[in-house]
Amino acid sequence: MIAMARERRLAEIFVEVADSLVEDFDVIDLLHRLSARCVELLDVSAAGILLVDAHGELQIIAASDEHTRLLELLALQHDQGPCVECYRTGAARTNIDLTRTEVTAAWPRFATQARETGYVSTHAIPLRLRNRVVGALNLFQSTPHRLGDDDIALAQALADVATIAVLQQRTLEQSHVENSQLQNALTSRILIEQVKGVLAERWNTSVDDAFTAFRSYARARHLRLSDLAAQIIEGGFDTRTIPAPPRAS
Structure with missing residues (x-):
């Protein structure tokens, strides 16, 4: 079973x-x-x-x-x-x-x-x-x-x-495209790391909880994590619209 x-x-x-x-x-x-x-x-x-x-x-x-x-x-x-x-x-x-x-x-x-x-x-x-x-x-x-x-x-x-x-x-056989895809993925990860830190500090919560709230917001609105992260880092997005994670009891 x-x-x-x-x-x-x-x-x-x-x-x-x-x-x-x-x-x-x-x-x-x-x-x-x-x-x-x-x-x-x-x-x-x-x-x-x-x-x-x-x-x-x-x-x-x-x-x-x-x-x-x-x-x-x-x-x-x-x-x-x-x-x-x-x-x-x-x-x-x-x-x-x-x-x-x-x-x-x-x-x-x-x-x-x-x-x-x-x-x-x-x-x-x-x-x-x-x-x-x-x-x-x-x-x-x-x-x-x-x-x-x-x-x-x-x-x-x-x-x-x-x-x-x-x-x-x-x-796969287009090496310049492959390198671009890999680099874009790595660059996106850096942006997301920065946003996790910003949100965790703003909400006074753990990085884990901040990332979960960030991902939930992005997925519910069909937004790419990297695009949303870039908007936040550039100051073009009001993070107050993202629901803060619940406080640990």
């Missing part, structure tokens, strides 16, 4: 993604949703998607939550961590035991912070389409259970969907 429910949910998610891949879709929102779906389907604690920038360094593009510690951990991987190796080789790194120093000796800062954040294992799945790799999906677990072959295959399928969302297959 549990397996059937999971298969049904998986089918729903892929339909949801397919419905989102229309012209001028909001890639940032889609990748955030995919990160959250990884947590839901794979029984992991957190997930993040990293894309390579024009300088060949991995940058955060989406995460299953916006907790500072998770974002800091993902950000570390622009110079060390399993995602760097995953991106460079195009091969998945799975069931990495973060509690074993001999396993994580190549990434001392990453491994130390991961353990301090409460994670005991991690996985890095390449974002690839055919022989092209544009980033990596990072999964974290706070409990010591291995992901089986079926779970790894599902993680790769979700990573492949994320890749298609970024590149849009019809433009």
Whole structure:
């Protein structure tokens, strides 16, 4: 029964993604949703998607939550961590035991912070389409259970969907278009990070709650997150029209 429910949910998610891949879709929102779906389907604690920038360094593009510690951990991987190796080789790194120093000796800062954040294992799945790799999906677990072959295959399928969302297959061979799409996604993420900070300070709330309220407002009005963020940063949008998140009791 549990397996059937999971298969049904998986089918729903892929339909949801397919419905989102229309012209001028909001890639940032889609990748955030995919990160959250990884947590839901794979029984992991957190997930993040990293894309390579024009300088060949991995940058955060989406995460299953916006907790500072998770974002800091993902950000570390622009110079060390399993995602760097995953991106460079195009091969998945799975069931990495973060509690074993001999396993994580190549990434001392990453491994130390991961353990301090409460994670005991991690996985890095390449974002690839055919022989092209544009980033990596990072999964974290706070409990010591291995992901089986079926779970790894599902993680790769979700990573492949994320890749298609970024590149849009019809433009894959046009490198100038691809580079533009990747850079636009990374630029959009920076704008959204700025807006989250502005709203969190204005409402005196957490960045997580500020981002949730911002996303809910944008999705309810069919606005792209990056467009709304740009309007806010440029001062052309009154943020008082966005309902503030409820106060924690």
